[in-house]
């Protein structure tokens with residue numbers, strides 16, 4: 484009797500887990516599973532060029548039930564775009580040849596791949612091992628996103644156009660190299676997010692002011708990318724309330740404000756929103772259990788990706804850095820949200836970093852074999 488009950492429960496769980504492995508179909512993007520590898524900067528690309536080991540690292544996840552890989556942040560071609568000379572770049576012959584090889588290896592499986600295109604803005608250090616050491620950090624108002632002090636100059640209109648062109652050029656290369664989509668990094672306190680956030684955007688021209696004014700730069704980036712890639716190529720846009728060093732920060736405080744924020748981005752040409760939160764189950768606003776991804780899907784009508792602490796037992800606390808060891812646990816809440824249609828896709832970061840076969844082990848009931856996340860998961864590239 485007890486054994487029978489156990490079997491039923493296991494069968495139920497196995498059937499529910501299949502929710503994560505249903506194909507995703509959108510007119511611009513079809514995926515074999517709902518699991519996305521979250522973008523994770525690894526700093527294993529000397530001189531901005533991802534090596535052969537990087538290609539094998541992505542391939543290991545691609546061949547084990549991941550539907551879409553969103554690569555680590557890769558910088559666009561503007562002198563101040565990077566924070567570290569081991570951060571990959573998405574421009575220049577050698578780097579683009581390396582990205583082509585990554586794309587080719589991933590495409591030998593059923594998995595799709597999108598580069599995350601990024602400009603770090605004022606998050607660029609002033610010294611250290613950075614490309615173009617003479618180039619100062621740039622941002623909407625020259626405000627450092629960590630200290631919130633003015634340490635640089637505001638971007639000119641010409642610089643804004645130059646950065647938009649750099650995103651467009653990288654996206655054009657992504658199409659040419661055979662990538663399946665691009666993701667624009669608009670989250671976590673980097674350049675585009677510095678325009679969104681009122682603490683780092685004090686401009687009084689058309690790129691500042693109210694929430695809609697502060698989305699203008701992002702919209703121009705998206706429009707430039709759209710023009711470069713054509714109407715049928717998917718553009719994914721990542722945004723977050725939280726910023727590195729300011730985990731409690733908020734761009735919007737209500738569903739109404741979120742709708743106001745999303746509308747211009749939709750009009751500019753975003754196809755999929757990647758809603759970055761630190762715990763996928765956390766409610767976006769008080770008084771309603773719906774997550775940021777859930778609200779974004781409801782208000783924009785676009786497919787959404789959620790993320791945050793999947794497969795980790797100890798969800799991150801408000802002020803805890805992302806790199807933190809935590810063992811794995813069950814997925815009940817995630818499956819409930821998935822079956823309620825709260826989001827279309829789920830990104831998995833640290834759990835997939837620790838164990839390239841994480842998705843496969845989840846699917847086939849081999850949870851006890853999962854390698855838990857630890858410091859080692861970050862320090863080596865496997």
Ligand SMILES: Cc1cc2nc3c(=O)[nH]c(=O)nc-3n(C[C@H](O)[C@H](O)[C@H](O)COP(=O)(O)O)c2cc1C
Nearest residue numbers: 521522523524555556790791792793805831832833
């Ligand atoms: C080592 C590491 C590097 C990261 N780098 C990026 C990045 O380049 N771009 C980005 O948008 N998010 C980045 N993130 C955030 C992840 O994409 C993800 O949102 C976060 O880790 C939460 O997901 P998880 O709980 O499944 O790890 C990074 C996270 C980690 C742990």
